[in-house]
Amino acid sequence: MFRETEIVKDVSSIPPFPQDAVQGGGGAGDLIINVGPQHPATHGVLHLVITLNGETIKKVEPHLGYIHRSIEKMCESLTYRQFIYVTSRMDYLSAHINNHACALCVEKGMQIEVPDRAQVIRVIMDELTRIASHELWWGAMAMDIGAFTPFFHAFREREKINEIMEETCGARLTMNYYVPGGLRADMHPDFQKKVKEFIVLFKRKIDEYDELVTGNIIFINRMKGVGMLSKEDAVSFGCSGPAARGSGVHCDIRKLYPYAVYDKVEFDEILETGCDSLARYMVRIREMKQSVRIIEQLIDHIPEGDFQAKTKAVLKLPKGEFYTRVETARGELGVYIVSEGATTPYRIKFRSPGFSNLSALDSMARGSKLGDLVAMMGTLDLVIPDIDR
Amino acid sequence: MSGSTIIFYLLAALTLVSAVLAVTTRMIFRAAIYLLFSLIGIAGIYFWLQYEFIAAVQIVVYVGGIVVLIIFSIFLTQQAGDELPKQKMGRQLFSALAAFCGLALVLLQIAQHAFVETGGEVVAPTVANIGNQMLGVNDGGYALPFEVVSILLLAALVGCIVIALKSKPEQT
Amino acid sequence: MWSLTNISTGIHDWLIQTFNPTWALIIEMVIAGIAVIGLFAVLGLVLVLMERRVAAWMQIRLGPNRVGPFGLLQSAADTVKLLVKEGMTPDGADKFLFNLAPFIAMMVAMLLMVPIAFAKDFQLWDLNIGVLYVSAVSSIMVISILMAGWASNNKYSLMGAMRSGAQIVSYELSAGLSILTIVVLTGSLNINDIIIAQADGWWIFKGHIPVIISFVIFIIAVTAETNRAPFDLAEAESELTSGFHTEYSGMKFALFFLAEYINVFIVCAIGATLFLGGWMPFHIGNWESFNHVMDYIPSSIWFFGKTFFLIFVIMWFRWTFPRLRIDQLLNLEWRYLLPISMFNLLLATAIAILGWHF
Amino acid sequence: MEKEELKTKIAELLPAATFEESGEWLNILVTPADWLSFAGQLRHDERLLFDYLFCLTCIDFKTNLTMVYHLSSTTFRHNIVIKSVLDRARPEIESVSHIWKTAEFHEREVYEMFGVDFLNHPDLRLLILPDGWEGKNPMRKDFEDPVNMIKL
Structure with missing residues (x-):
């Protein structure tokens, strides 16, 4: 293993890619190719060993760990105030929502009442994060399919969200805005105004997205019937989020186990029954519209009051086990804390949505063409740090 | 020697040298590429004779069709970079003999028949x-x-x- | 009136008077060679810049704007960068073929310049089979891609080469058939004859619906033949990283890159010649006064204007459409384009025989 | 289904199970030997239908290793937690990857991080750790890595 302290002088000592390690592959006429760890389709350091017969995929085998930082182990030595910020680096596209899950778990253990103002701002932030994440997914997926332009169109609107985030949280990607008991700081005075402006703009632009990509005949042909994931398989593989809702699985945590103020706002859980890539695509596109709907209901009704509950200086969770789950842009994020009553968690487990969604890739991809693989990976919306943790 | 003759000899050399290389190289893909050059040389000679149509057809059929077909069959059957095993001495001798016989036959034909200028009108191709x-x-x-x-x-x-x-x- | 014709005839006359015929011919060849290479360099720079500008315009960004005025020198800077970069040959590659492939691509692109009429009476070689020559020589292009894919000893490259081979061989058929539509209407393979036949109107206007259909098919087919998006499966970077030129770097990569753009230029020039009248100004039937006014615009401007319009259309495709999948690509050709263009050819033949075109 | 109902139902299926109701959900403690047949019953019993394994992990309690399975039903929307205490020196448990397909990846992760041996797992190899990783399991409490770990 190559630690930082060792410098590899002899290149030949680096072990080759594990081509022989593929089980069940390597038959006559099979071609084994490595997609990744550096490959334009993987959006990160994911390594897929693919067994091909001609252009047809026989097996896809993910090799993970290229960006594994052992966040779970790291959290064992961080206090309950500190560990939240590490989770922003997991699924960096839904940093707020990750923080929300951790904050909820600590609040549940400590039985802290979070003020209404903080709850509402949290939900608005979560939904803005979801829109931003889906926008990036939309652009990146269109780029996988071969259309470059949507990427820039998506980033134009995402930039507006990032500006709003920057003003209120001081950061654009890894925000670290939530603390146990509420928010780190109150929202920026311009927050409401800017969010309203963004919503007006975004509602117009999302129709433009549909014109540019959704209605395109080539795009529909590339997505329809590609990467079939049946409802049973989706449940069995533990898929969640848009990937499972595209197969008609009722799994939106915001509806099933409402947290914060999700039980007080009106929105629809998007279900598509196509089970293919197009269905997963449509779920995300329609989800963005629902997120806008949630923000619209809340933005004018942010209650006055504290943004943070009074908490002790040192947080100590009572002995026991606490599990919370939230709906990130990619699916169900579970935070499982085992506490021994100390200031740091004894064991912490993040049930990340990407990890389970990725496990379904092999069964989805078998028998389809190599070109379809990028469509599947695109619609699963894999974020590699979320998978590796 | 006029420019035209030089061009002819260059084309002829290209054709012959790549033909020889095509049969002597032990890398199968290279053999196909040398064959391609040989065929292009022949097309060049047609151009030199101002039979442009024949030359274009030569390229379309042989280069665009046959060589691509050969290359595809190599892709589907062979491993990249592998050298073919060396042929046995007997086979080499036999093919050399066969090639020599062919050459002798052609030379014989050329020697036996005199080239006469046609008296008829020139038909533009x-x-x-x-x-x-x-x-x-x-x-x-x-x-x-x-x-x-x-x-x-x-x-x-x-x-x-x-x-x-x-x-x-x-x-x- | 200023025109390229006068310059070329002037040089020719002077050479004939000054030297003996052999030397005059050799010098003319050298001049033509230098002119082609010069045009190559200029076209490469212009097209790369144009591609980036068109892309930037469609993607709401600025594009190159730092090097030189309005970023005009950006592609020159890129060329210098590529020239001084290390050209690596991977271990295990067939080095001879690996290094040969980009040159074949380049040579084919250069050879294709031969029959193109850039302006009135301004052509390297007025071949009597000009159109056939173009489709014949462009079929050598596939060899360079196959060679590059094989010799790289890389699986991505090999797959890219296979895809590209299947694609180019298939789409050559419809491209050829749509060219034949015009050949049938004109009754000649000679590029000049085809242009002269459009003196009373371009084929796209006077050839009824069959010519419009074949124009559309031609544009689709040549987009596929030049491996441009949405048919860029040979180098689909989200699937095959870079396809057949994954292993190329430095100037060898630049040659492939340049050859692609020159090929785009050439197919657009052919398209402009066949369907939009080449250097022929916009004429309406026998309306002499209007035609005369149009003749005041130099023929080279007409030619380059039409060609660059078609290039823009092809770039527009690239920055708008998603990529097709390999089986969809082949289905499109064999199930739709080929039968349509065959039927279309029959229709055009009937029109030509019955003299129904204007 | 309420906690009590679940409890009676599960007690029918597996009398040997012990319960713990302190947490949010019903916790059931099973022995590794009982686990496989019990898992099949949980998945297929018509009144339980626990078809969604949403979290599979392991905890190193220094004296033992505890496998934790969080199960949910997409039909009835009830949740339970299954725990199984393993011997720390030779941790072994039956794989459930053919019952819940997601377990295949999660078990591979637990295998490399905690060294739990999953019997009858179809493809028990390293998933996250680099190839050729030998030695200790990083998530165990006694794991030491003087080079890369920074102690606070």
């Missing part, structure tokens, strides 16, 4: 003339051979499709 000749049914027309060849090609095409359709159920 325009496309219209070629077309008339190809589809003409009168004396000197090639309609019958043309049709026979097209039936042969059609039969080959149908055969290919039949073979391609047959092998499918065996795989699964």
Whole structure:
């Protein structure tokens, strides 16, 4: 293993890619190719060993760990105030929502009442994060399919969200805005105004997205019937989020186990029954519209009051086990804390949505063409740090 | 030596050298590429003779069709970079003999027949003339051979499709 | 009136008077060679810049704007960068073929310049089979891609080469058939004859619906033949990283890159010649006064204007459409384009025989 | 289904199970030997239908290793937690990857991080750790890595 302290002088000592390690592959006429760890389709350091017969995929085998930082182990030595910020680096596209899950778990253990103002701002932030994440997914997926332009169109609107985030949280990607008991700081005075402006703009632009990509005949042909994931398989593989809702699985945590103020706002859980890539695509596109709907209901009704509950200086969770789950842009994020009553968690487990969604890739991809693989990976919306943790 | 002659000798050298290389190289893909150069050299000679139509057809058929076909069959059957094993001495001798016999036959024919200048009028090889000749049914027309060849090609095409359709159920 | 014709005839006359015929011919060849290479360099720079500008315009960004005025020198800077970069040959590659492939691509692109009429009476070689020559020589292009894919000893490259081979060989058929539509209407393979036949109106206007259909098919087919998006499966970077030129770097990569753009230029030039009248100004039937006014615009401007319009259309495709999948690509050709263009050819033949075109 | 109902139902299926109701959900403690047949019953019993394994992990309690399975039903929307205490020296448990397909990846992760041996797992190899990783399991409490770990 190559630690930082060792410098590899002899290149030949680096072990080759594990081509022989593929089980069940390597038959006559099979071609084994490595997609990744550096490959334009993987959006990160994911390594897929693919067994091909001609252009047809026989097996896809993910090799993970290229960006594994052992966040779970790291959290064992961080206090309950500190560990939240590490989770922003997991699924960096839904940093707020990750923080929300951790904050909820600590609040549940400590039985802290979070003020209404903080709850509402949290939900608005979560939904803005979801829109931003889906926008990036939309652009990146269109780029996988071969259309470059949507990427820039998506980033134009995402930039507006990032500006709003920057003003209120001081950061654009890894925000670290939530603390146990509420928010780190109150929202920026311009927050409401800017969010309203963004919503007006975004509602117009999302129709433009549909014109540019959704209605395109080539795009529909590339997505329809590609990467079939049946409802049973989706449940069995533990898929969640848009990937499972595209197969008609009722799994939106915001509806099933409402947290914060999700039980007080009106929105629809998007279900598509196509089970293919197009269905997963449509779920995300329609989800963005629902997120806008949630923000619209809340933005004018942010209650006055504290943004943070009074908490002790040192947080100590009572002995026991606490599990919370939230709906990130990619699916169900579970935070499982085992506490021994100390200031740091004894064991912490993040049930990340990407990890389970990725496990379904092999069964989805078998028998389809190599070109379809990028469509599947695109619609699963894999974020590699979320998978590796 | 005029410029025209130099061009001829250059083209002839290209054709011959790549033909020799095509049979002597032990890398199968290179052999195909040398064959390609040899065919392009022949097309060049046609251009030099100002038979542009024949030259273009030579390129379309041999380069665009046959060599691509050969390359595809190499792709599907061979491993990249592998050298073919060296042939046995007996085989080498036999092929050298066969090549020599062929050469002797051609030289014999050339030596036996004198090249006479044609006295008739020069027929410009325009496309219209070629077309008339190809589809003409009168004396000197090639309609019958043309049709026979097209039936042969059609039969080959149908055969290919039949073979391609047959092998499918065996795989699964 | 200023025109390229006068310059070329002037040089020719002077050479004939000054030297003996052999030397005059050799010098003319050298001049033509230098002119082609010069045009190559200029076209490469212009097209790369144009591509980036068009892309930037469609993607709401600025594009190159730092090097030189309005970023005009950006592609020159890129060329310098590529020239001084290390050209690596991977271990295990067939080095001879690996290094040969980009040159073949380049040579083919250069050879294709031969029959193109850039302006009135301004052509390297007035071949009597000009159109056939173009489709014949462009079929050598596939060899360079196959060679590059094989010799790289890389699986991505090999797959890219296979895809590209299947694609180019298939789409050559419809491109050829749509060219034949015009050949049938004109009755000649000679590029000049085809242009002269459009003196009373371009084929796209006077050839009824069959010519419009074949124009559309031609544009689709040549987009596929030049491996441009949405048919860029040979180098689909989200699937095959870079396809057949994954292993190329430095100037060898630049040659492939340049050859692609020159090929785009050439197919657009052919398209402009066949369907939009080449250097022929916009004429309406026998309306002499209007035609005369149009003749005041130099023929080279007409030619380059039309060609660059078609290039823009092809770039527009690239920055708008998603990529097709390999089986969809072949289905499109064999199930739709080929039968349509065959039927279309029959229709055009009937029109030509019955003299129904204007 | 309420906690009590679940409890009676599960007690029918597996009398040997012990319960713990302190947490949010019903916790059931099973022995590794009982686990496989019990898992099949949980998945297929018509009144339980626990078809969604949403979290599979392991905890190193220094004296033992505890496998934790969080199960949910997409039909009835009830949740339970299954725990199984393993011997720390030779941790072994039956794989459930053929019952819940997601377990295949999660078990591979637990295998490399905690060294739990999953019997009858179809493809028990390293998933996250680099190839050729030998030695200790990083998530165990006694794991030491003087080079890369920074102690606070």
